Every structure is written in C-alpha cells, then in structure tokens.
Amino acid sequence: MKTIPVEAYFAVSMILFGLGILGLIARRNLITVLMSLELALNAVNVAFVGADAHMGLVEGQIFALFIIALAAVEAAVGLGIIIAIFRYRYVESTDEITDMRG
Amino acid sequence: MVRFLIFLLFSAWAIISAIGVVTFTNPIYVILWLLSSLIAVAGIFFVAGAELVGALQLLIYAVAIAVFYVFVLTAVPWEKAVKKESHYRTEGVISLPLILLLYLEMAVVFLLGVVASPEGKFREAIARIGNAEVVGSVLFTKYFFAFEVVSLVLLIGMIGAVLIGRKESQTYEDDTG
Numbered sequence: 001m002k003t004i005p006v007e008a009y010f011a012v013s014m015i016l017f018g019l020g021i022l023g024l025i026a027r028r029n030l031i032t033v034l035m036s037l038e039l040a041l042n043a044v045n046v047a048f049v050g051a052d053a054h055m056g057l058v059e060g061q062i063f064a065l066f067i068i069a070l071a072a073v074e075a076a077v078g079l080g081i082i083i084a085i086f087r088y089r090y091v092e093s094t095d096e097i098t099d100m101r102g
Numbered sequence: 103m104v105r106f107l108i109f110l111l112f113s114a115w116a117i118i119s120a121i122g123v124v125t126f127t128n129p130i131y132v133i134l135w136l137l138s139s140l141i142a143v144a145g146i147f148f149v150a151g152a153e154l155v156g157a158l159q160l161l162i163y164a165v166a167i168a169v170f171y172v173f174v175l176t177a178v179p180w181e182k183a184v185k186k187e188s189h190y191r192t193e194g195v196i197s198l199p200l201i202l203l204l205y206l207e208m209a210v211v212f213l214l215g216v217v218a219s220p221e222g223k224f225r226e227a228i229a230r231i232g233n234a235e236v237v238g239s240v241l242f243t244k245y246f247f248a249f250e251v252v253s254l255v256l257l258i259g260m261i262g263a264v265l266i267g268r269k270e271s272q273t274y275e276d277d278t279g
Contacts, residue, residue: 026194073259
C-alpha cells in the first residue's frame with residue numbers, strides 16, 4: 001500500500017476536480033451541469049481515500065461514504081428541481097431561466 | 103510496482119472519461135462517459151485498498167445515480183438541447199485561466215506542502231482483520247451520530263424530492279363544499 005505516493009492521488013483528484021468545475025461553468029444543459037457536479041464530488045472522494053491509504057487511517061473512507069450519501073440526496077433533489085422547472089417553464093438551459101433578473 | 107501501474111491505468115481512464123464528460127454535446131453520451139469515469143474511480147478505490155468504498159461507489163454511484171440520471175433524461179425532451187449549442191464557449195475560454203489558477207493554488211497547497219506523517223493508527227488492525235471491518239467498527243462507534251444524521255438527511259431529501267417533483271394540477275380540497 002506504500003508503493004503509490006500520496007501525491008499521485010492528489011494529482012488525479014486535482015485534475016478531476018478542475019474538469020468538474022470547468023464543466024460546471026461551461027455547460028449549458030441543466031442535467032449535464034449536475035453531472036459535472038457529481039464528477040467534482042467524486043474527485044474529492046479520490047483525495048480522501050488516497051490520504052487514507054497513505055496515513056493508515058479509516059476516517060477518510062467514512063467521510064467518502066458520507067459524501068456518496070449526500071451526492072445521492074443532491075442528485076434526487078436537483079433532478080426533482082429540474083423536472084419542476086421543465087414542467088412550469090419548458091426550459092432546460094441555464095440561460096433561459098431569467099425570472100429573478102432584476 | 104504492479105499496483106502503481108494499475109493505478110496509472112485507472113487514473114488515465116478516469117481523466118479521459120472526465121474530458122469526455124466536459125466536452126461531448128449529446129447528453130446520452132455525457133451520461134455514458136460519466137458512468138465510465140465512475141467505474142474508473144471505483145477501480146482507483148480498489149487499488150488504494152478501500153474495498154468497501156469501492157463497492158459502494160459501484161453500487162450507489164454507478165448503478166443507482168446513473169440510472170436515475172437516465173430516467174430524468176427520458177423525462178426531459180433533450181432533442182431541443184441537442185439542437186441548441188451545448189456549451190458557453192466564450193465563458194469557458196474566459197474561465198480557463200481561473201481554472202488554471204485554481205490548479206496552481208491546489209498544487210502549491212497539496213504538492214509543495216508538508217504531507218502529514220503517517221500515523222498508522224489502524225494499519226495493523228487493517229492488516230489483521232481487513233479494511234471493511236475496521237471501517238464498519240469505527241463508523242458504528244465513533245461516528246454513529248453522524249451516521250444517524252446522514253440517514254435523517256436522506257429522509258429529508260426524499261421528502262423534498264417528492265414534494266418538488268409532484269404534479270400540482272390536481273387539488274384535493276375542493277370537494278368538501
């Protein structure tokens with residue numbers, strides 16, 4: 001378990017998190033924005049588990065389990081909001097939801 | 103060494119799939135790339151020795167959440183999204199230096215900083231009785247309150263999703279009178 005350096009886990013986590021943030025900014029469809037958010041959450045899980053394997057603890061894996069549960073909740077509520085937005089407004093792109101523009 | 107090669111293989115797979123998630127236009131292809139990336143990250147977890155988190159990643163992420171996204175994609179007509187442009191191209195190009203700055207900051211914090219010394223409090227226990235048993239015993243003793251709070255958050259999220267996603271067209275209080 002010591003053969004993989006912890007910096008490798010952090011590098012993979014950084015790259016995945018940056019790609020998730022880039023998708024979160026540059027995506028236009030609401031569902032793909034949520035998918036990019038799932039990618040960023042998953043990158044944080046990689047960092048937790050990598051640090052755990054380096055330090056010989058188990059708390060990072062427990063936090064990763066909590067993050068997986070909260071990601072499931074976020075997917076359920078977010079997709080419910082997307083379905084409600086589509087039902088009332090018939091839009092699914094983020095630049096068409098302009099009801100709160102001042 | 104073999105373990106590190108397998109780690110590099112799964113990492114390359116995950117990063118290529120993540121690039122596919124960010125760049126592809128069709129939402130069906132995007133969910134397939136996301137599924138591929140989740141499976142690759144589960145492989146990284148297995149390589150790191152966290153078999154419980156890897157199995158739950160496969161079960162919850164790669165099965166439940168991915169199927170849920172596919173259901174919502176069938177509920178929302180995505181043909182309009184295919185016809186429209188799928189990215190904010192100028193905003194993406196403008197935000198790219200900020201993303202690189204974020205990368206630089208994370209590199210400074212993570213790679214140039216001092217990694218905490220390995221304490222190894224559970225290492226011999228992991229070697230003796232296995233990783234999943236140690237995770238379960240610590241989760242159900244030290245973090246039991248947090249576990250219960252997470253179950254409450256799941257319940258509240260389920261109630262919220264049902265309340266937000268229901269149809270409002272029928273009202274049931276008019277028939278009294």
